[in-house]
Amino acid sequence: MFELYFPIAVLAVVAVVLALVLMVLSGILGPKRPDKVKLMPYESGMDPYGQARDRYSVSFYLVAVEFIVFDLEVVFLYPWAVRFLDLDAGAFWAMMVFITVLLLGLVYTLKKGTLDWDSSTAAHNRA
Amino acid sequence: MLTTYLFILLATFAVASAVATILSRHAVTSALFLVLNMVSLAGVYLLLKAQYLAVIQILVYAGAIMVLFLFVIMLLNTDKEESVLKQISLKMVVSFLLGTAVLAQLLFAVAGWTDTLPMISAAMTEVGTVEAIGDQLFTRYVLPFELTGILLTAAVIGALLIAQHHNKKGTS
Amino acid sequence: MGLLELLTPALLTSLAVIGGGAFFLLNSAALAVYAERRVAAFIQNRVGPNRVGPMGLLQPIADVLKLILKEDVVPAQGNKVVHAIAPMIPVITALMTVAVIPFGDGLVGANLNVGVLYLLAITSLGVYGVTLAGWASNSKYALLGGLRAAAQMLSYELPMGMAVASVVLLAGSLSVVEVVNAQRDLWFVFVNPIGFLIFFIAALAEANRTPFDLVEAEQELVGGYHTEYSSMKFGMFFLAEYMHVTIGSMLITTFFFGGYHLPFSSHWLPDIGNWKILLDITVFLGKTCFFAFSYIWIRWTIPRFKYDQLMRLGWSRLLPLSIVNFMVIAIVLWMMR
Numbered sequence: 001m002f003e004l005y006f007p008i009a010v011l012a013v014v015a016v017v018l019a020l021v022l023m024v025l026s027g028i029l030g031p032k033r034p035d036k037v038k039l040m041p042y043e044s045g046m047d048p049y050g051q052a053r054d055r056y057s058v059s060f061y062l063v064a065v066e067f068i069v070f071d072l073e074v075v076f077l078y079p080w081a082v083r084f085l086d087l088d089a090g091a092f093w094a095m096m097v098f099i100t101v102l103l104l105g106l107v108y109t110l111k112k113g114t115l116d117w118d119s120s121t122a123a124h125n126r127a
Numbered sequence: 128m129l130t131t132y133l134f135i136l137l138a139t140f141a142v143a144s145a146v147a148t149i150l151s152r153h154a155v156t157s158a159l160f161l162v163l164n165m166v167s168l169a170g171v172y173l174l175l176k177a178q179y180l181a182v183i184q185i186l187v188y189a190g191a192i193m194v195l196f197l198f199v200i201m202l203l204n205t206d207k208e209e210s211v212l213k214q215i216s217l218k219m220v221v222s223f224l225l226g227t228a229v230l231a232q233l234l235f236a237v238a239g240w241t242d243t244l245p246m247i248s249a250a251m252t253e254v255g256t257v258e259a260i261g262d263q264l265f266t267r268y269v270l271p272f273e274l275t276g277i278l279l280t281a282a283v284i285g286a287l288l289i290a291q292h293h294n295k296k297g298t299s
Numbered sequence: 300m301g302l303l304e305l306l307t308p309a310l311l312t313s314l315a316v317i318g319g320g321a322f323f324l325l326n327s328a329a330l331a332v333y334a335e336r337r338v339a340a341f342i343q344n345r346v347g348p349n350r351v352g353p354m355g356l357l358q359p360i361a362d363v364l365k366l367i368l369k370e371d372v373v374p375a376q377g378n379k380v381v382h383a384i385a386p387m388i389p390v391i392t393a394l395m396t397v398a399v400i401p402f403g404d405g406l407v408g409a410n411l412n413v414g415v416l417y418l419l420a421i422t423s424l425g426v427y428g429v430t431l432a433g434w435a436s437n438s439k440y441a442l443l444g445g446l447r448a449a450a451q452m453l454s455y456e457l458p459m460g461m462a463v464a465s466v467v468l469l470a471g472s473l474s475v476v477e478v479v480n481a482q483r484d485l486w487f488v489f490v491n492p493i494g495f496l497i498f499f500i501a502a503l504a505e506a507n508r509t510p511f512d513l514v515e516a517e518q519e520l521v522g523g524y525h526t527e528y529s530s531m532k533f534g535m536f537f538l539a540e541y542m543h544v545t546i547g548s549m550l551i552t553t554f555f556f557g558g559y560h561l562p563f564s565s566h567w568l569p570d571i572g573n574w575k576i577l578l579d580i581t582v583f584l585g586k587t588c589f590f591a592f593s594y595i596w597i598r599w600t601i602p603r604f605k606y607d608q609l610m611r612l613g614w615s616r617l618l619p620l621s622i623v624n625f626m627v628i629a630i631v632l633w634m635m636r
Contacts, residue, residue, distance in 0.1 A: 004409045005173060007313045008398045011321065011408070015394035019387035019535065026367045026531030039375035041438035042526055048438075058290050060446050063610075064195040065286040067453040069279045070618070071191045071423075074460040075183055076272070077625070078416060079261030081467040084629065085636055091265035092633055096626070098276040103622055105280035110615045112287055155381070155434065162427070182416040190423030194453065197430055201446070220380055256412050257473050 066109065073102050131244050132235055134174050139231035141167035147223065154200040158193060165189040177255035317408035320397035327591075328541035329359035335541075335595050342599045366534035374437050374527045381435035386525075386532045388428035389539030395421045396546050399475050403559050403579030407476055414475035415467060418550065419460055422505065426452050428539070429507075429514070429524045436527035444523030447606065448514040452505055454613035459501035461621035465494040465628050466554045479558035483565045486557040493624045495555040497617055502551065504613070506543035509598040513606055548590035552583060559583040 041048045080095045144164040151157040165188040172181035238244045264272055333348070333356065340347025348355035373379055399414040401407040411417050426449050433445015467473060469490060470481040481487075488495045504511040514523030525536045552558060559579035561568060571578065604612070 003307070003310050003313070004411055006310065007317050007408050008395070010314060011317050011395060011398050012391070014321065015391040016387070018394070019390045022367075022390075022531050022535060023383060023387065026369070026371055026534070029368055030530050031370045033370060034372065036375075038372055041374055041376070041436070041441075043438070043440070056443065056446065060450050061195070061198050062286060062290050063450045063453055064191075064198045066283060066614075067457065068187075068191045068195060069283050070457045071187060071460070072279060073276075074457065074464060075187060076264075076275070077461075077464045078467060078473060079179070079257050079264055081464050081629075082257050082471060082473055083261035083265070084468075085471065085632065087262070087265055090269065092629075094265055094269045094273060095629070098273060099622060099626060101273075101276045101280050103619070105283040106614075106619060106622075109283055109287060110619075112291070155378075159381075178411070178413050179416070182413045182420050186416060186420035186423055190420060190426065191453075194426050194430065194449065197427075197434075198446070198449070201430075201434055201442070257416075 069105070070102070073099070130174055134171065135235045135238065136228065136231040137167045137170040137174065139234060140164075140227055141171065143223070143227040143230070154203075155197065158196050158200060161196070162189050162193050165193065172255075175255070179255060179257045179260050313408050316402065316406050317398050320400065320402065320408060321394050324394060324397050324542055324545055325538075327545040328538050329363070331541040331544050331591055331595075332359050332362065332537075334592070335598070338592070338595045339599050342596075363534065366531050366537075369530040371530040371532060372527075376437040378435045378437075381431050382527075383532070385428050385432035385435055386528065386535040386539075388431070389425050390535050390542070392421050392425045392428075393539050393542035393546060400549055400553060401476050401479050401558055402583050403576050406576065406579065410474055410476045413473050415463060415473045415478065418475070419456075419463065423456060425505075425543075428536075432528065432536070433524040436524070438527050440520050441524050441526045444514045444520045444526065447520070448507060448524055451507070451511065451513060451609060451613075454610060455501040455504035455511075455617070458497050458613065458617035458621040459505065461618070461625055462494045462498040462501065463554065465491055465621070465625045468625070468628050468632060475553060479553060479560065482557040483560050484563060486555065486560075486562060488555040491555070491624070491628060493620065494628075495551070497621045497624070498554065499551060500612075500617060502547040503594070503597065504609075506540060506547050506594075508540075508544065508594055510601045510604050511609060512598075512603060513609060544591055544594045545587065548587045548594065549583075551590050552586040556586050 043049075076098065077095075080091070084092055084095065141164055144160045144167060148157045148160040148164060151160060165184060169181045169184040169189075172178075172184055235244075336358070337347045337355070339345075348358040351357040351361045373382055396418055398408040399411055399417055401410075429445045429448040429452070431445075433442045433448070436442070466478060466487055469487055470478040472478065472481075503509075507514055514520065520526075525533055528536060557564075559582050561578075561582055
């Protein structure tokens with residue numbers, strides 16, 4: 001265990017240090033001449049209007065929710081994929097049922113068009 | 128000895144970042160501390176030789192659930208909290224990390240001195256592998272496993288219903 | 300037990316392999332930048348960078364020097380700490396993946412029991428880089444670009460995970476070394492071509508490469524999540540993108556093209572003793588270079604998708620296809636048992 005994870009810990013430390021060094025280096029070597037216009041948010045040359053952190057589409061949130069559900073499904077697949085040839089038929093069919101149930105959930109999602117970004121077809125599907 | 132030290136270090140980080148999650152005044156900072164908490168916990172699992180659990184902890188909690196948290200926090204309008212946000216500096220981040228490390232060092236020294244260091248049993252080596260979990264999950268715990276599948280599908284449909292409700296009130 | 304006693308030869312070897320791997324990865328990013336510009340020039344009938352060093356080979360070094368010497372502009376309303384942390388995340392996660400990839404027989408940093416999942420877990424953390432970068436910049440374009448990139452990476456992580464699961468089915472182990480060894484006779488691309496296609500497409504999307512580089516859609520989002528980044532902070536996003544090209548190529552090689560094995564090598568390859576290590580590394584790097592080239596080739600050949608097309612491809616084509624592919628392989632393996 002230790003021999004396996006120690007090199008990874010070392011790599012993690014090296015990676016963090018490397019990233020920090022690159023970051024600090026440009027901070028030291030680069031010029032610092034900030035002015036008001038330079039520090040404005042860039043909106044293709046025009047003065048920014050409104051606030052930057054506006055509300056946005058609920059679809060992003062839905063993608064994240066659906067992602068969690070199917071990510072969990074994938075997580076369950078791995079122990080099964082490693083062992084299923086050595087287990088009995090019950091374990092095999094258990095996974096087939098599990099996948100089918102989630103596949104039905106996915107089909108329902110797609111039919112409802114919730115993950116459809118094109119608003120015209122999404123509205124059509126919802127009606 | 129080294130494992131015990133690492134355990135105390137990671138446990139202190141887990142507790143400290145959990146406290147910081149609650150005490151942070153800004154939601155995004157809270158969420159970032161929660162990510163640190165998840166990663167520390169993954170380290171603790173690793174020390175307990177639960178390799179699969181450790182990786183899953185990062186994959187699911189840090190990689191999926193916390194992303195949803197961040198999305199939701201960003202969905203809300205956080206304009207009022209801008210002033211609090213400005214007070215956070217790089218110094219505070221570094222001092223948090225160093226302070227926690229020193230605290231862990233202190234705890235380790237005190238526990239060693241009073242002879243109350245926790246013992247980590249060596250008997251758990253085989254339990255934490257994927258193979259062991261697969262054997263248990265799909266034989267003994269097959270019913271909870273199937274119920275999880277149904278629960279996940281219910282979650283999908285629930286999320287859809289909420290979003291559609293939102294849409295009806297909003298644009299269409 | 301002191302620290303020095305823990306430094307066994309095996310541990311030193313794995314540290315050396317990881318060090319070499321990380322070094323190669325960093326340099327390959329520089330080389331990939333150069334290769335991208337030269338190949339783009341070739342495809343567009345131009346010359347490309349040819350002034351710095353022989354054939355312009357020192358161009359990446361000049362680029363890095365230039366980036367380091369530029370002013371680091373932090374938007375006035377943004378969050379300085381998160382703005383600084385965000386570009387470090389993709390670089391760190393990219394470097395971390397190198398630990399479990401076998402470069403040759405016995406040449407692996409850490410042969411983890413859960414190596415395949417480790418790769419997926421580390422990759423999944425890359426989402427924070429783009430999300431936080433977009434959020435910390437306090438700019439509309441950056442925020443929207445960051446969210447788009449994050450939603451895209453999440454959406455394509457699923458088909459990628461399913462494709463990898465179908466590889467695990469065939470290999471019967473989560474250890475990356477076992478996955479490679481299972482392909483000594485037959486590369487998985489011949490058994491599982493659909494899995495390979497899904498993985499390849501998803502890997503392009505994960506690295507935010509064309510045709511999935513929506514985050515850089517200049518017409519609508521300026522520079523996406525790195526609109527407000529300059530100097531080496533931008534350089535780190537740039538570095539991470541090219542490291543992801545190399546890593547994507549390495550993963551395709553490892554999961555589907557037999558890693559360091561030549562095709563059907565157990566049938567015809569004679570025993571060549573210690574030279575085998577050199578051959579392994581050459582074969583592995585050769586395959587990696589080929590896929591890195593195909594990343595570049597695709598970028599300069601295929602136009603960009605629209606965002607709704609991208610999401611539709613991910614959720615209603617690739618994900619169901621990858622699930623069905625997984626089930627079919629599982630059923631066939633079960634029947635052949």
